[in-house]
Structure formats: structure tokens, C-alpha cells
């Protein structure tokens with residue numbers, strides 16, 4: 506595993522983390538032993554940053570992570586846990602109440618990075634109200650670093666203005682070889698401000714892995730049922746990108762997931778993908794995206810192929 510520094514801190518974190526939304530009804534890994542096996546493999550490989558959230562399986566993901574770390578006997582200091590508080594839990598008092606629940610499920614006395622999962626849309630909570638609660642948690646030793654997920658840059662700026670002693674160290678955003686909107690504003694902003702970018706859905710929920718046909722994706726019974734990437738007009742284009750990925754993968758003797766993740770790593774040193782994995786085999790394969798690099802020419806080839814896509818999210822026609 507390759508390592509990097511977390512945000513502006515000197516904290517050592519892996520270049521690829523483990524996404525733990527999979528340990529929920531939404532993705533289907535609700536058997537604790539399966540989740541534990543994936544977590545154990547990630548930790549064994551040094552992929553020791555785990556991304557979870559209160560809403561993943563209504564606490565199931567956090568509970569599984571807490572149980573696994575305890576049962577595996579891994580020292581707490583050797584795991585970097587990122588969790589998130591949903592946008593509707595962001596009143597000052599709710600922040601503390603919600604974080605107490607996470608600490609209990611994770612069976613830990615502190616969270617490495619606490620993020621607001623999304624802005625408090627519909628709840629009209631002033632930004633400084635929850636920013637101060639986040640900062641108080643850092644001062645009290647319950648949270649080490651602060652982050653924001655799915656925030657526009659203007660609101661990130663507003664949030665930072667509310668902080669007095671600490672800064673935002675991490676942004677978490679959707680970023681994969683198909684959906685590259687984060688490159689426009691967020692990644693340059695993170696680079697300029699020494700922040701880490703956790704890339705969510707870095708495998709486009711497996712759309713770019715060539716493992717599902719146009720017919721297969723109509724039968725998804727998990728969270729992907731509602732992902733516009735799998736609609737025929739989008740997915741048929743993505744399957745063309747898959748052909749390019751296959752050719753590049755063959756050249757390097759790597760898998761599609763390894764090439765797709767390496768593409769993100771090459772795009773910016775601030776980016777830290779957090780692919781979700783359902784098994785130790787998937788974890789191991791994804792870890793193999795580090796330790797090598799796509800050439801400039803092959804990166805450009807994939808860059809061009811991905812820019813040819815015309816993805817639309819409009820589904821009410």
C-alpha cells in the first residue's frame with residue numbers, strides 16, 4: 506500500500522481506503538461475518554482508512570466496524586475512521602447526541618474525521634451553529650479532524666469562516682472516471698488548501714467494471730436501481746469506455762478496477778478513493794490500484810474516452 510498525508514496534517518493514511526456503505530440493506534452485506542472478512546483483509550493490507558456514516562444501514566455499518574476492530578484485536582490507533590452526520594442532525598445539540606451514538610456503535614472514544622454528510626437542506630440550520638459544535642468536539646478530544654461531504658465551495662468557505670481554531674481537512678465527493686465534476690472546482694480548491702478529497706463511488710458503483718450487461722442492470726435490487734448511470738442511454742455509452750479500460754488493463758496486466766482507481770490517483774495527489782467492497786477478494790483487488798502508475802499517454806487516452814460520454818441525470822421525460 507502507498508501512503509499519503511491526511512489534509513494539512515502529518516497523519517499517515519493509505520492512498521486507497523475502504524468504503525463501508527456496503528455493510529447495509531442498501532448494498533446487501535448484512536451478514537456481519539462477511540463484513541468482518543472484508544474489514545480484516547483491508548487492515549491486513551494496510552488499507553486502514555474506513556469510511557462509514559450514521560445513515561449506512563441505520564448504524565449497522567458503524568456497529569460492524571466497531572465489532573470487527575474489537576474482535577480482530579487491532580489497536581485503535583492503527584485504524585483511521587471517517588464517519589458522517591446527516592444533514593438533518595445538524596442543530597447544535599443534535600450534533601452531540603448523534604456523535605455519542607456513533608462513538609457507542611464504533612466502540613471508540615474518538616472519531617478520526619467527522620464530516621457533515623450533506624448540507625442541512627430543508628432544515629435551515631445556520632452554518633456557524635453546527636460548525637461550532639464540530640469545533641467543540643475537536644476541543645473535547647472526541648473528534649480529531651473536521652470534514653464536509655457534498656458541499657458546494659461557497660458553503661465550504663462559509664463553514665471555514667465559522668471555525669476559530671481548526672480547519673476543514675477533508676472534502677468527500679462523488680468522483681469516478683465517468684462522473685468528473687469534482688475536477689472543476691473542488692479538487693483544485695482542495696489542492697490549494699491542502700485538503701484530502703475522499704472520492705466516493707470511485708468505481709461508479711461497478712458501472713465501469715464491465716461485469717454487468719445492459720440486461721443485468723435492469724434487474725438490480727440494490728441501491729443501483731436508482732442510479733441514472735445504469736439507464737440504457739447512459740450505460741450503453743459507459744460500456745464503450747469499458748472497452749478502452751479493458752485494453753489499457755491488458756497492457757499493464759491489471760484489472761479494470763485497478764486501472765479505474767489508478768486513473769483517479771494520477772489525476773490528483775489530493776484524491777483518496779474509497780471503493781466499497783463486499784468481499785476480501787474485492788478489497789485485495791482494489792488495493793492493487795496502488796504501487797504502479799498509468800503512463801501519461803494511457804491516462805490521456807482514458808481521459809479522452811471518458812470526456813466523450815454524454816451522461817444525463819434527467820429521468821422525468
Ligand SMILES: NC(=O)c1ccc[n+]([C@@H]2O[C@H](COP(=O)([O-])OP(=O)(O)OC[C@H]3O[C@@H](n4cnc5c(N)ncnc54)[C@H](OP(=O)(O)O)[C@@H]3O)[C@@H](O)[C@H]2O)c1
Nearest residue numbers: 524525526556654705706707708709710711780781787790
Ligand atoms: N459521502 C457520500 O455522500 C457518499 C455517497 C456514496 C458512497 N459513499 C462512500 O463511498 C464508498 C464507495 O462508493 P459506492 O459504494 O457508491 O460505490 P463504488 O465503490 O463505486 O462501487 C462499489 C461496488 O462495486 C463492486 N466492486 C467493488 N470492488 C470490486 C472489484 N474489485 N471487482 C468487482 N466488483 C467490485 C461491488 O458491488 P457488486 O459486487 O455488487 O457489483 C461494490 O459494492 C461507499 O462505501 C461509502 O463509504 C459516500
